Amino acid sequence: MAFLLDSKLGFGTVCVAGIFIGVTAAFWLQGGDAPPARPAPAAASAWDGAIGPGALAAPAPSPGSASREAAPGEPSLVDAGGRLIIGLPLRQLIDSYVVKTKGGARQAGAAELRAYLRQxxxxxxxxxxxxxxxxxLRYLDAEQGLRxxxxxxxPGEGALDAAQVGQMEDWLRQRTQLRERMLGTAVAQAWFAAEDADCDTALADWRRMHAPAGSAEVDSNELQARRLHGAVLEQxxxxxxxxxxxxxxxxxGGGAGT
Known part of the structure; x- marks a missing residue:
């Protein structure tokens, strides 16, 4: 009787072990070793618009050439979440098709650009x-009218005068307002603020140089700079x-320019 019990117990143990191995194997075959991974959260958009997924290489190929993947070291036009980045690479892409052209040539370039974007x-x-x-494109036409x-x-051979500097200041101010009105503040800042800053600073420095001592534009630092550097600073x-x-x-003279 003891032998019979031992045999039944051994047989039962073998059966249980076989069932366990079979279930474990099925579990592994079905990839049940770990729960499915959660997708990484999308990165915040680089501008203030709702941008969807996409992939676009930068810089742009020459007009008419095929789309390609971004090479190592090239800036991408999309962020980690696949959203469009409104930065200089995007403006450079658009400019490569539509700037320095007018009329029918500009429209043809725009058509090629849109075909590239669709790819x-x-x-x-x-x-x-x-x-x-x-x-x-509408901004470029409006800027042409503003010009x-x-x-x-x-500038002639002599030094600039206040009237010429005033013309430049008016142009920069009205062009900035046009950009912000037609492109939006975020795009205008991202595309043009850095290149306009040098000109703004240069004209402000010229104004400060020609402001009389005691005026609001001339502080102690300016007076000291004039004393130390004099004609060199003015030049x-x-x-x-x-x-x-x-x-x-x-x-x-042509195109969007600076």
């Missing part, structure tokens, strides 16, 4: 990008303002 972006990022392209209204007298500020004038006049 690389998915909705709703594509709709956002195409909307921004449309806004930028026709505001002219800057080319440097004159050159900065003239460089700004040259850049603005070149920009008025």
């Amino acid at each position: 690389g972006l998915k909705q709703p990022a594509l709709a956002q990008a195409e909307g921004l392209v449309g806004d930028y 026709a209204q505001l002219r800057i007298a080319p 440097r500020r004159e050159e900065g303002a003239r460089l700004c004038a040259a850049q603005l006049i070149a920009g008025m």
Whole structure:
């Protein structure tokens, strides 16, 4: 009897072990070793619009060439969450198709740009990008009209005068307002603020240099700089303002420019 019990007990143990092994094997075969991983949270959008998933390489290929993946070290036009980044690479992409052209040539370039965007972006990022392209094209036309209204007298051999500096200040102010109105403040700041800052600073320094002592523009630091550097400081500020004038006049000659 004891032998029979031992045999039954051993047989039962073997059966239980077999069932356990079978269940364990099925569990592993079905990938049940770990719960499914949660997707990583999307990164915050780089601008204030709702941007969808997409993938677009930067810088842009030449017009008419095929889309490609971003090479190592190249800036991407989308963030970690797949959202469009409204930064300089995006503006450089758009400019490569539509700046320095007018009329039919600009429209043809815009068509090529939109075709390129369709190859690389998915909705709703594509709709956002195409909307921004449309806004930028309308801005370029409006800026051309503004250039026709505001002219800057080319600097002569002599020093700049207050009237010329005032023309440049008016142009910069009205162009900034136009950009913010037509492109939005976020885009205008991201695309143009850095390049406009040097010109703004140069003109402000010129104004400060020619302000009389005792005026609100002249503080103790300015007086000390004048005493220490004198004519050298004045020459440097004159050159900065003239460089700004040259850049603005070149920009008025064609394209969006600076």
